[in-house]
Amino acid sequence: MVLVGLLTGCSQMDFDQAPRPEFLRTLMAEVQPQRLIDEVDALVQAHQSDVPLDCEAVGLPDDDRVCHHSRVAAGQRIRSVLESMGAVVTVDAQGEGAFATQNLVVELRGTVHPDQVVLVGAHYDSFYGGADDNSSGVAAMLELYRVLSTRSLDRTLRLVWFDFEEFGFIGSQRYVQSLPEGETVEVAVVFDCVGYSDGRPGSQEALPGFPTPSEGDFIALIGNQTSEQKTVEAYALNTQLEVMRAAAVVSPGDGAFPITGPLLRSDHSVFWLDGLPAVFLTDTARLRNPHYHQLTDTADTLDPVFFANVVRLSTAAVGHWVGAR
Amino acid sequence: MLILASLLALATGTVPASPHELTLGVVGWEYRGFLSGSEPLVGLELGYRHSVQSTPLSVGALVRAAAPNPGTVVPLEVGISLELRAPIGFWQPGAGVELGWSGLSQVDLSWRGGLPPGAHTQEEALLGPWYLGFGVSPLRFAFGRWTVSALELQLGATAFPLGAGARVQLGLLKAGVSL
Numbered sequence: 001m002v003l004v005g006l007l008t009g010c011s012q013m014d015f016d017q018a019p020r021p022e023f024l025r026t027l028m029a030e031v032q033p034q035r036l037i038d039e040v041d042a043l044v045q046a047h048q049s050d051v052p053l054d055c056e057a058v059g060l061p062d063d064d065r066v067c068h069h070s071r072v073a074a075g076q077r078i079r080s081v082l083e084s085m086g087a088v089v090t091v092d093a094q095g096e097g098a099f100a101t102q103n104l105v106v107e108l109r110g111t112v113h114p115d116q117v118v119l120v121g122a123h124y125d126s127f128y129g130g131a132d133d134n135s136s137g138v139a140a141m142l143e144l145y146r147v148l149s150t151r152s153l154d155r156t157l158r159l160v161w162f163d164f165e166e167f168g169f170i171g172s173q174r175y176v177q178s179l180p181e182g183e184t185v186e187v188a189v190v191f192d193c194v195g196y197s198d199g200r201p202g203s204q205e206a207l208p209g210f211p212t213p214s215e216g217d218f219i220a221l222i223g224n225q226t227s228e229q230k231t232v233e234a235y236a237l238n239t240q241l242e243v244m245r246a247a248a249v250v251s252p253g254d255g256a257f258p259i260t261g262p263l264l265r266s267d268h269s270v271f272w273l274d275g276l277p278a279v280f281l282t283d284t285a286r287l288r289n290p291h292y293h294q295l296t297d298t299a300d301t302l303d304p305v306f307f308a309n310v311v312r313l314s315t316a317a318v319g320h321w322v323g324a325r
Numbered sequence: 326m327l328i329l330a331s332l333l334a335l336a337t338g339t340v341p342a343s344p345h346e347l348t349l350g351v352v353g354w355e356y357r358g359f360l361s362g363s364e365p366l367v368g369l370e371l372g373y374r375h376s377v378q379s380t381p382l383s384v385g386a387l388v389r390a391a392a393p394n395p396g397t398v399v400p401l402e403v404g405i406s407l408e409l410r411a412p413i414g415f416w417q418p419g420a421g422v423e424l425g426w427s428g429l430s431q432v433d434l435s436w437r438g439g440l441p442p443g444a445h446t447q448e449e450a451l452l453g454p455w456y457l458g459f460g461v462s463p464l465r466f467a468f469g470r471w472t473v474s475a476l477e478l479q480l481g482a483t484a485f486p487l488g489a490g491a492r493v494q495l496g497l498l499k500a501g502v503s504l
Contacts, residue, residue: 059438099441168360168443256451258491261359269359273447 015233017320021240024316027324028241030147031315033308036139039081040195040299043135046073047126057098065293071125071163074138078104078124078161081142085149092160094174101163101171106145110322112154115183118322119158120144120314121172121267122191123165131299132289134165137191140311147315154323155186162267165192172267176274185271187230187321188278189314192266193285193292194219197306205287208262210249216288218245219281219310222263224255227277234279234317241316244309262287281314343503344376346472350499352389356430356483357491358448364433366391368400370499374408383408391429399428408462417472419462423479426454430483430490451489456481458492465499472501 050070060066079089082104092103104124110116122137129135141159148157163171179185197217198204204216221238223231228250235248251260255272263280264272271278283306286292291301350370356363368391376383385406393400404425410417430452434445442449458481465474477496482488 058440060440095441098439164443167440168437168445170441170443173444173447253486253488256359256448257488258357258359261357264359270444270447273444273451 015236016229017323019237019240019320023324024237024241024319027147027151027315027319028243028312031143031308031312033304035146036136036143036195036307036311037299037302037304039139039142040131040135040302043074043077043124043138044129044131044299046070046077047129047135049073054098065127068128068295069125069166074124074126074135075102075104075161075163078138078142082106082145085146087145087149092175092178094178095170099164099167099170101174103163103171103175104161106159108145108149108153108157110153110156112323114156116155116186117158117183118155118186118318119160119188120191120318121160121162121188123162123171123267125164125166125171127166127293127297128295129298131291131297131302132193132196132283133285133292133297134192135299136193136195136302136307140191140194140307140314143311144315144318148319148322148324151319151324154325155321156183157318157322165267169267169270173270176270176276185276187227188268188271188276189318190266190268190271190278190280191282191310191314192280193283193289194281194310195302195307196283196289196291197303198288203288204284207247207249207284207287208259210247212247212287216284217306218247219306219313220284221246221248222251222268222280222282223248223278224251224272225253226272226275227279230277230321231279233320234313237317237320238313241313243313243316244306246313281310283310343470344378345504346374346376346383346501347504348372348374348387348472348474348499348501350474351497352477352494352499353497354479354492354494356432356452357493358432358452358489360445360448361432361434363429363431364394366394366429368392370496372499372501374406374501381410381412383410387423387425394429394431394433395435396431397429402427402429404456410465412467415466415468417465417467419465421460423456423458423460423481425456425458427456428454430454430456430492451486453483453485453489455484456490456492457484457487458482458494460494460496462496470503472499472503474499474501
């Protein structure tokens with residue numbers, strides 16, 4: 001594994017395209033922290049009021065988490081919010097039975113290179129209320145859409161809310177395997193658990209393969225060899241724009257090794273395994289958050305400042321890559 | 326262990342070692358992918374080893390068998406090995422490499438109940454049948470024509486692609502005889 005940057009330094013590098021810092025700062029300023037927290041609150045309520053998965057029928061009745069897995073009400077909430085902003089939501093429906101998946105897709109078509117796609121994804125299914133995992137990622141994408149939908153984009157921005165991630169990335173795997181031919185995924189940005197922070201020493205367990213800080217107050221930017229350039233660009237943008245503490249790590253090859261397994265536990269892994277570039281943004285989930293996959297994963301445990309900064313950084317990076325104007 | 330070694334030493338006396346050795350042992354091992362792992366495997370290993378004259382090197386071949394997991398077609402492993410031994414009296418520690426083919430390099434998905442496989446199908450596809458391992462035998466003792474070895478450790482990776490899976494093996498107890 002190659003450590004490309006850790007918290008400070010490593011800001012000088014060659015971008016595929018020169019960034020426009022002032023413009024990106026303008027985009028970041030449009031992120032509204034209160035909207036993020038309010039949206040997480042609403043999504044948690046949606047999960048808590050939903051009818052959970054029939055864990056007896058699935059054959060896993062002894063796993064309490066599985067008996068508190070939900071997705072339908074959160075999916076309805078996402079559609080409702082998007083449609084209130086004028087978006088046209090398409091449903092990528094695949095599979096049959098209890099694990100039929102419904103990925104929710106919104107697209108902002110590029111005006112210069114429409115076949116070049118910058119894809120942003122997060123799963124919307126959760127165990128229990130799922131504030132950090134993954135209502136934070138869902139809300140981040142909704143805010144990203146709100147900010148960038150008012151802009152002209154050179155490349156196509158596609159946002160996909162993935163279904164059934166918690167059981168092995170089922171929705172994203174089906175989505176990637178049915179990607180339309182003729183378009184190029186320039187990069188996929190995947191959010192999973194992006195709202196939890198703890199600055200106390202000892203609050204962060206180590207990521208495998210590199211010296212992790214003991215304070216859990218950084219955002220991890222995780223790439224593989226295919227997405228190394230974009231991972232380093234995101235890190236350099238963060239340093240240049242002075243957004244937040246960040247750590248970047250790049251796995252060699254496709255990243256699929258037993259030792260890097262903890263870095264693969266979200267939807268970006270199916271992009272990696274399909275040879276597509278993907279950057280994973282995470283607060284490192286269970287390596288930091290004691291509420292991970294627990295009943296206590298509620299909105300009041302999130303750090304609004306940290307969360308907003310993650311969304312600001314993401315907005316700048318995606319805005320840069322998609323050629324927002 | 327030492328009592329067993331002493332008894333063997335008394336029983337066998339000092340018989341000149343031949344370059345040909347047969348071994349039989351009980352081993353445990355498992356595979357790990359990037360998401361999950363195999364069931365722990367326990368099986369029998371039968372090996373043949375030939376010492377290269379006037380060198381501490383030996384080459385070998387082996388076959389290993391375990392109870393099949395669901396989905397296993399051939400519950401066997403076959404391999405060839407190269408080992409360096411450093412005899413110090415009757416203590417004969419060694420280290421070496423093994424290249425093999427396994428019909429058991431599969432992840433265990435039984436815990437998923439009725440769930441669709443998801444990314445685990447990709448994980449399983451990456452766990453190829455070939456493996457390369459590096460092992461040490463720190464507790465091997467020779468008594469005349471007999472050898473006994475315990476707690477041999479081997480760490481390896483599956484191929485191809487190399488490193489997509491990890492393989493960990495513990496040789497619990499092996500006995501050998503020079504022919």
